[in-house]
Amino acid sequence: MNRRDLLLAAGAAGLAPRLANAQPAPGLRAAAREAWLYGLPLIEMAGTRARAFAGLNPGVNRFGHARRLAGPESRAVTAPNNDTLYSSAWLDLTQGPVTLTIPPTGDRYISVAAMNMFTDNDAVLGTRTTGRNGGRFTLVGPGQAGGGPDVVRIATPHAWLLARTLVDGEADLPAVHKVQAGLTLEGPTGQALSAAWPKVPGRQAPALDYFDGVAAMLKADPPPATDGAFFARVAPLGLTAAGQFDRSRFSGAQVAEIEAGVAEAKAALRSAGPIGAGAGRLVDGWTYPPNTLGFYNQAYAFRAAVALGGLAALPPAEAMYMHPEGDTGRMFTGAGPYRLHFPAGKLPPVDGFWSLTMYEGTPDGQFFLVENPARRYAIGDRTPGLTRNADGSLDIWIARDDPGGARTANWLPAPKTGPFTMSLRAYLPRQELIDGRWRAPKVQAVAR
The missing domain is CATH 2.60.40.1610 (Domain of unknown function DUF1254)
Structure with missing residues (x-):
């Protein structure tokens, strides 16, 4: 991988969005890679809206x-x-x-x-x-x-x-x-309003169909003027701020280049983790969100990662989303038990509430709650029956199977199979959490 490709791949995971977004796009592949990421939030929003209106929706x-x-x-x-x-x-x-x-x-x-x-x-x-x-x-x-x-x-x-x-x-x-x-x-x-909304394909669509969808969304919801430099960079693709995209201009070889750029964008994005975890700061085994979460400006790659892994994330002043470092990158693969130990008086500092939620990961980089015999999907400040240690500290036990004994009361069940991850949410975080004076303790594997 050359230097330009490395920076763009890192940007797709949100690790260096400013560097990635500042790079020129001399070729079709690079333009397609960046444009696919730029358009993903529009596509995900359109898909979420379509699913809502396909079900029981009030209009x-x-x-x-x-x-x-x-x-x-x-x-x-x-x-x-x-x-x-x-x-x-x-x-x-x-x-x-x-x-x-x-x-x-x-x-x-x-x-x-x-x-x-x-x-x-x-x-x-x-x-x-x-x-x-x-x-x-x-x-x-x-x-x-x-x-x-x-x-x-x-x-x-x-x-x-x-x-x-x-x-x-x-x-x-x-x-x-x-x-x-x-x-x-x-x-x-009324139905006349929703009938006029663009019908767009999902993120797995062939590249030209995908960019047709992005163009339709841009016509319905124009981008800000501050995205002008992005559209200049992707000029080889022909996607404009006005929603223009002419797929007929590309030869077979050019379509292959576009598809290759899209494949690179997808591969890089899959490493980002829930709620764009790959974009944050990794400190003592936890990733903390950047201050652009929830209002992204020109951090397009980070915005795409959040659209895939945590659509509708709130800004840090409202909620902090933190993710533990797993066995392999963002994901845990072991059976456990793992322990999250909060010392006495060191629970997440919030004026709202906090919780640790379990998710299974899907192959395309999304995250969902998973069925378990305890029917417990999160542990937090409102969870009944949690037990404290003699010194007032709190242990949360993460495992695929019931850890047994006194640990059962504080068990957060993991999926029976497959990779999993967690999200520590803190709503109305206090300043010491926002500015980094409070840090979450590491999640550690513990012998049975």
């Missing part, structure tokens, strides 16, 4: 609510949490603004992330930012008039609202359902 500009916590059957979005109920709405602002109402939630955590189609969080409303008393907010698309303190501007004509409402165990679900009932949208609706 455009309306919320649909999950009534139970995510489990192994929850495969619509990669790396779901098992702490909150999701409420989801797909917005179409082409016919005018939409009004969002968030009910009062008191001490209960809630966030409503307003993501543009490039997966940036244009706003996160809720406990941290707008307070406990809820409110009404006017969501305004590009070029639309709007003023006042409660206007939220969205960078693309279409968007995704994803609300997270904290659940404190099964008995708490009815109370959360009442909160969801107060989470509403007012604005244009």
Whole structure:
């Protein structure tokens, strides 16, 4: 691998996005590699939206609510949490603004992330930012008039609202359902809006079909002017900010070059891990997210890694996502037990909540909850029945099989077979976690 290829591959995993994005694209292969990564968030957002509307969905500009916590059957979005109920709405602002109402939630955590189609969080409303008393907010698309303190501007004509409402165990679900009932949208609706949305192929489509899809998405949701340098770099591919792409101009040999560039992008991306873990800082066995998580600017490779491994990730001020170093890169392959030991008084410092969630990895780089006999998918600050050591410290035991004895109470089950990984989530992290003064202890293998 030459120096240029090495930098681009590292950028695809998010390890050196600035270097990768600064490189010129002298050939078709390099242009295809970078353009495939650039377009992946658009493709993943379109696919997630299409799956939502293929099921039981209330329609455009309306919320649909999950009534139970995510489990192994929850495969619509990669790396779901098992702490909150999701409420989801797909917005179409082409016919005018939409009004969002968030009910009062008191001490209960809630966030409503307003993501543009490039997966940036244009706003996160809720406990941290707008307070406990809820409110009404006017969501305004590009070029639309709007003023006042409660206007939220969205960078693309279409968007995704994803609300997270904290659940404190099964008995708490009815109370959360009442909160969801107060989470509403007012604005244009109807099948005519969704009928106009582009129908695009998935990330496994042949390269030319994929770029046709990216072009269609760019027409519907134009990119920011600050992406101009990217489009100049991928000029050999002919993909433009206006959504132009002429597949008929390529010979068979050129198509092969494009496919080779796409294959390189996919291979590099698979190493990134959940929620773009490969892009962060590895410190004492844990990867911590960069400050661009959730609003990516020109970190296109990192944005692509997050779209694949943790679509809809929140920015660090709202939530920190940390990932342990496994047996082989990001993944664990052993049977365990592994131990995560929190010394007394050294639990994750949060003003919200924290949890450690187990995921199985798929061959294409996504992450999902896995069935287990304990029906436990995460351990956190609300998990009932956890036992502390005599000195007040807490051990979490990670293993494919029940570790037995006193360890069973604190067992986080791993998949029976195959690679797995974990995500340590900390919502409303305190400053010592954000700035690195608090670090998670290493996950260590322990003899039975």
